[in-house]
Amino acid sequence: MNDERNMSRRDLLKQGTVTAAASVAMPMVVARALEAAQDPAGAAEKAAKAAREAAGSPIKIAWIGTGVQGQNDLKQLVKLPGVQIVAIADVYEPSQKKALEIVGPGCQVFSDYRKMLERKDIQGVGIASPLFLHAPMTIDSLNAGKAVYVEKMMAYTVDDAKKMVRTADRTGNILQVGHQRRYSPDYHHALDLVKKGYFGPITHVRAQWNRNGSWRRAVPTGVENINGIAAERFLNWRLYKEYSRGLMAELGSHQIDVTNWFLGAHPTAVVGMGDVSYYKDGRDIADNVQVIFEYPNGAKLTYQSICSNAYDDFSEQFMGPKGTMIVSEAAGKSMMFKEQSAEEFDFAKYSQGKVNVGGKQAILLDAGATTKQDKREKTAGSALASSGVSKNNWALSLEDWVDCIRTKKKPFCDGRVGLSDVVCVVASQEAMEKGKKVMITDEMLKV
Amino acid sequence: MGTLFEAILVGEDAAWLKDAASQALDEVERLDALLSPYQPGSEIHTLNQEGGEGWVRLDREAFRFVQRSLELARLTEGAFDPAIGALIRCWGFHRGQGALPDGDTVTQALAKSGWHGVEVDEAEASVRFTVPGVQIHPGAIGKGYAVDRAVVILRELGVEAALIHGGTSTVYALGAPPDETAWSIGLCDPENRETRMGVTRLKDQALSTSGDYEQFFEVNGRRYSHLLDPRTGYPAEGMRSATVVAESAADTDALSTAAFVLGEEGARKLLEHFPYMTAVLAAAQAPTTALFGRTATDTLAPQASPCNDEGRNTIDARRLVLLGGFPLTLADELPVG
Numbered sequence: 001m002n003d004e005r006n007m008s009r010r011d012l013l014k015q016g017t018v019t020a021a022a023s024v025a026m027p028m029v030v031a032r033a034l035e036a037a038q039d040p041a042g043a044a045e046k047a048a049k050a051a052r053e054a055a056g057s058p059i060k061i062a063w064i065g066t067g068v069q070g071q072n073d074l075k076q077l078v079k080l081p082g083v084q085i086v087a088i089a090d091v092y093e094p095s096q097k098k099a100l101e102i103v104g105p106g107c108q109v110f111s112d113y114r115k116m117l118e119r120k121d122i123q124g125v126g127i128a129s130p131l132f133l134h135a136p137m138t139i140d141s142l143n144a145g146k147a148v149y150v151e152k153m154m155a156y157t158v159d160d161a162k163k164m165v166r167t168a169d170r171t172g173n174i175l176q177v178g179h180q181r182r183y184s185p186d187y188h189h190a191l192d193l194v195k196k197g198y199f200g201p202i203t204h205v206r207a208q209w210n211r212n213g214s215w216r217r218a219v220p221t222g223v224e225n226i227n228g229i230a231a232e233r234f235l236n237w238r239l240y241k242e243y244s245r246g247l248m249a250e251l252g253s254h255q256i257d258v259t260n261w262f263l264g265a266h267p268t269a270v271v272g273m274g275d276v277s278y279y280k281d282g283r284d285i286a287d288n289v290q291v292i293f294e295y296p297n298g299a300k301l302t303y304q305s306i307c308s309n310a311y312d313d314f315s316e317q318f319m320g321p322k323g324t325m326i327v328s329e330a331a332g333k334s335m336m337f338k339e340q341s342a343e344e345f346d347f348a349k350y351s352q353g354k355v356n357v358g359g360k361q362a363i364l365l366d367a368g369a370t371t372k373q374d375k376r377e378k379t380a381g382s383a384l385a386s387s388g389v390s391k392n393n394w395a396l397s398l399e400d401w402v403d404c405i406r407t408k409k410k411p412f413c414d415g416r417v418g419l420s421d422v423v424c425v426v427a428s429q430e431a432m433e434k435g436k437k438v439m440i441t442d443e444m445l446k447v
Numbered sequence: 448m449g450t451l452f453e454a455i456l457v458g459e460d461a462a463w464l465k466d467a468a469s470q471a472l473d474e475v476e477r478l479d480a481l482l483s484p485y486q487p488g489s490e491i492h493t494l495n496q497e498g499g500e501g502w503v504r505l506d507r508e509a510f511r512f513v514q515r516s517l518e519l520a521r522l523t524e525g526a527f528d529p530a531i532g533a534l535i536r537c538w539g540f541h542r543g544q545g546a547l548p549d550g551d552t553v554t555q556a557l558a559k560s561g562w563h564g565v566e567v568d569e570a571e572a573s574v575r576f577t578v579p580g581v582q583i584h585p586g587a588i589g590k591g592y593a594v595d596r597a598v599v600i601l602r603e604l605g606v607e608a609a610l611i612h613g614g615t616s617t618v619y620a621l622g623a624p625p626d627e628t629a630w631s632i633g634l635c636d637p638e639n640r641e642t643r644m645g646v647t648r649l650k651d652q653a654l655s656t657s658g659d660y661e662q663f664f665e666v667n668g669r670r671y672s673h674l675l676d677p678r679t680g681y682p683a684e685g686m687r688s689a690t691v692v693a694e695s696a697a698d699t700d701a702l703s704t705a706a707f708v709l710g711e712e713g714a715r716k717l718l719e720h721f722p723y724m725t726a727v728l729a730a731a732q733a734p735t736t737a738l739f740g741r742t743a744t745d746t747l748a749p750q751a752s753p754c755n756d757e758g759r760n761t762i763d764a765r766r767l768v769l770l771g772g773f774p775l776t777l778a779d780e781l782p783v784g
Binding site: 075078081104214216218219220221222392395 | 462463464465466467469470487488504505506507508572603604605
């Protein structure tokens with residue numbers, strides 16, 4: 001555990017209002033957001049905002065890759081006080097235009113990101129390009145002296161990910177990976193419940209990301225080539241192995257990361273099956289993947305992602321002998337189920353209430369519940385009706401990155417977290433392609 | 448958006464059209480996440496949470512949306528108003544149902560409503576509420592805006608003919624089907640929803656209808672519709688439906704609400720600010736025949752005729768008011784349903 005994480009924990013304990021939540025290491029942005037949710041007047045948030053505004057000249061950010069994901073990231077960034085988006089780079093003109101609509105005037109546009117990196121005033125570079133480009137763009141940016149925020153999955157290969165971590169270590173520049181659930185107050189609350197043992201030891205995790213759609217982008221009529229690549233492949237890079245690792249990387253990597261984080265462990269082996277079973281339209285990326293990871297204590301993660309049925313959409317389900325917890329980024333979907341033989345959950349009285357799901361009593365999770373325990377005792381529940389954290393995880397994740405640039409602290413979701421995730425995804429693909437069990441060794445995680 | 452969006456695309460390559468439609472509907476989903484007042488983390492939800500405390504910086508798209516909403520509120524003199532979150536909650540329409548509140552509750556909610564209580568700072572893309580308790584509710588414009596943006600996606604991809612609707616009350620007709628000059632859109636007869644009061648033909652135009660028959664509740668035989676008059680705090684009365692055609696679905700969405708709230712005389716005045724709009728109003732009671740507007744001609748005079756083969760009573764043509772050059776024919780050209 002690094003100093004910054006300890007620091008944030010000490011700060012939290014000092015503040016006293018989020019004592020329970022502080023038992024879990026969390027980024028300061030998450031602690032602040034949780035505290036703000038408890039404080040309708042927003043004193044904590046206001047103080048944090050004022051501190052950022054008073055911090056002097058704005059942090060100058062540039063962004064590489066301004067497609068859908070890059071645009072989402074930029075939308076969060078432009079709202080942060082003390083941040084200026086000074087440049088963007090993308091080879092596709094319509095994406096450049098959309099980014100400029102978000103960022104506004106006064107932002108320089110590049111086709112070649114390397115030219116952009118020559119600008120000395122740029123302090124941070126965000127990267128939301130196709131997966132196969134993450135490594136070269138990250139390494140070039142770090143070497144140019146910039147702090148980097150690279151979208152998940154971190155890299156196309158394990159070697160690439162290691163090179164990225166080594167470059168960050170060598171240059172001393174910040175490298176944060178975009179697993180935004182790590183910056184979710186809801187997920188931190190859920191992890192706290194797991195650690196407190198409400199479900200007993202987690203013996204099984206079930207996670208899925210199911211959608212019903214081709215995942216294919218329609219090519220605008222009359223466009224044949226983009227940047228020297230057939231427009232169909234350029235726009236649908238996610239569907240081709242040359243550029244992408246498909247569902248496991250684009251969706252599963254988030255949920256594998258959550259599992260590793262919650263279990264505090266890394267899997268030791270993986271088996272799986274996956275193929276193009278429905279959308280036989282020329283893609284070589286599977287549209288149906290089913291994998292099982294094994295963890296050192298025997299716990300398993302079964303993971304599914306399909307493109308032909310959206311039932312259950314996306315969530316992670318943690319199962320232990322005392323109960324089950326479903327966590328999801330989707331609002332209102334996170335809840336807990338007690339096993340019949342277990343005692344009543346202590347925290348039931350602090351949750352958002354009970355609901356009936358499929359004939360079973362479930363408890364809606366409430367990110368603020370842990371902190372409300374203290375609050376309730378102190379203030380006789382006056383603030384209980386206030387809603388939870390309104391900021392989304394993306395915003396919090398980027399806000400923390402900017403804080404890292406400003407304060408030189410290390411990111412909570414750093415390159416090593418990203419590397420661990422890449423190892424799992426790459427191993428799962430190998431297992432599916434070769435039809436065999438693939439062992440995951442500690443050696444693979446060594447930088 | 449708590450409502451159904453559908454798109455019909457016409458062209459040669461079905462797989463390509465399906466992907467294009469899916470991209471257009473993804474855009475609707477994106478906007479729901481951006482503008483929903485119910486979704487924590489959305490721009491509007493955040494604004495509603497924090498706007499009473501001070502300036503809230505919005506992303507530029509959400510800011511422009513709020514700005515346009517306020518502009519429409521100003522031009523309609525508050526007949527359309529995006530800042531009536533408190534009133535909508537007080538009437539229970541945010542839960543998809545409604546209940547009659549007492550007079551004091553309405554007065555209190557009214558005091559916390561109104562676009563005058565919203566201030567914008569264009570340079571900083573920031574918004575704040577100057578009246579305590581004000582909340583933005585994009586219900587009467589959000590669907591239209593989402594339809595507009597979905598149409599932009601379809602145009603960018605090169606789709607030449609499409610029909611896309613949000614909740615069947617707002618529709619955009621992109622181009623025209625093959626061998627046709629326009630899309631035919633049937634207008635629901637508010638007196639008898641199984642029939643149409645007419646059919647209109649649209650090309651590269653949007654249409655919205657606000658009717659008292661979609662969401663309402665009744666107490667002692669009196670109907671309370673979800674279409675609140677933001678100026679009084681009570682459901683608007685006097686109209687059964689108001690339909691507006693214009694180039695932007697966001698505009699028609701807001702203006703059909705405004706026309707419904709304003710009734711005939713007020714709706715006439717809207718033409719001063721929105722000369723490009725055309726409208727048809729179905730009044731609740733007073734038999735009125737009126738025809739006016741920039742391009743109105745005698746040929747648009749409504750012809751009273753039953754809308755279905757069984758000759759069931761449909762809306763009395765004397766209760767129809769046409770504003771502008773509304774391309775309406777009172778005939779059942781389309782199969783019902």
